[in-house]
Amino acid sequence: MPTSTADQLTSAEQLLAQLHWRYAVKRFDASRKIDAAYWSAIEEAMVLAPSSFGLQPWKFVTVANPALRAELQKVSWNQSQIVDASHLVVLASKVEVSKQDVVKFVERIAEVRGGGITPQLEGYRDMMVGSVSNPAMLPGGSMAAYTRSQAYIALGFGLYTAAQLGIDACPMEGFDPAAYNKLLGLTEIGYHATVxxxxxYRSTEDKMAGLKKVRFGRESVFVRK
Ligand SMILES: Cc1cc2nc3c(=O)[nH]c(=O)nc-3n(C[C@H](O)[C@H](O)[C@H](O)COP(=O)(O)O)c2cc1C
Structure with a gap:
């Protein structure tokens, strides 16, 4: 923890240095595996991601089985990261957030925080049930858009954490979600592959690693009023 302004600036610099260091890896070194303690931190960071109402309408499907990875690669534009990466996670979104899901979440709040289902918690539950029962009014205008957008927050948390730990990553949308749903049995459990x-770890042969990062400058991205 930084204790002075100077320490804070140093840690801000270090943090940004890692964000400049990271890039979307095109070629992983298939021989290098992520240490279990680091991997555990990345998983936990994804679990800690915020979501709308806190409902966490997602599953994070890790795929270690090489044969299954090979099948996934065929429906992922044949991209090599799918088989060469140390770890692969499919972030899947809940197709339908139901009243039961809300009730389960409220029970979890009571379990974690204690104090039982208070009238206040009941009010929160009823408000959430009202929202998920009217998908057209959800942010994004549909259940699919609503739950999908939550998965990207967890993706960001995972990518950010990896970068801070000096671990490489690549976010990927270049795949056939319907084929993923089938291969991973996601439809049966009410989820849909999102990202x-x-x-x-990057391969020394990945030419993308040396390229300058292309971003619009802050002055054109931020609108200040
Ligand atoms: C949602 C999302 C999907 C992406 N899909 C792919 C992909 O399928 N394959 C790939 O090689 N890169 C993919 N990328 C990586 C982007 O091309 C990359 O992040 C972008 O060009 C910016 O470069 P940088 O991440 O190296 O800074 C994806 C990135 C995001 C955020």
Whole structure:
């Protein structure tokens, strides 16, 4: 923890240095695996991601099985990261957030925080049930858009954490979600493949690693009023 302004600036510099260091890896070094303690931190960071109402309408499907990875690669534009990355996570979104899901979440709040289901918690529950029962009014205008957008927050948390730990990654949308749903049995459990994150270590042969980062400048991205 930084204790002075100077320490804070140093840690801000370090943090940004890692964000400049990271890039979307095109070629992983298939021989290098992420240490279990680091991997555990990345998983936990994804679990800690915020979501609308806190409902966490997602599953994070990790795929270690090489044969299954090979099948996924065929429906992922044949991208090499799918088989070469140390770790692969499919971030899947809940197709339908139901009243039961809200009730389960409220029970979890009571379990974690204690104090039982208070009238206040009941009010929160009823408000959430009202929202998820009227998908057209949800942010994004549909249940699919609503739950999908939550998965990207967890993706960001995973990518950010990896970068801070010096672990490489590539976020990936270049795949066939319907084929993923089938191969991973997601439809049966009420989820839909949204986005993939691969993690590992860059290959020395990845030409993308040396390229300058292309971003619009802050002055054109931020609108200040
Ligand atoms: C949602 C999302 C999907 C992406 N899909 C792919 C992909 O399928 N394959 C790939 O090689 N890169 C993919 N990328 C990486 C982007 O091309 C990359 O992040 C972008 O060009 C910016 O470069 P940088 O991440 O190296 O700074 C994706 C990035 C995001 C955020």
């Amino acid at each position: 993939v994150a691969t993690f590992g």
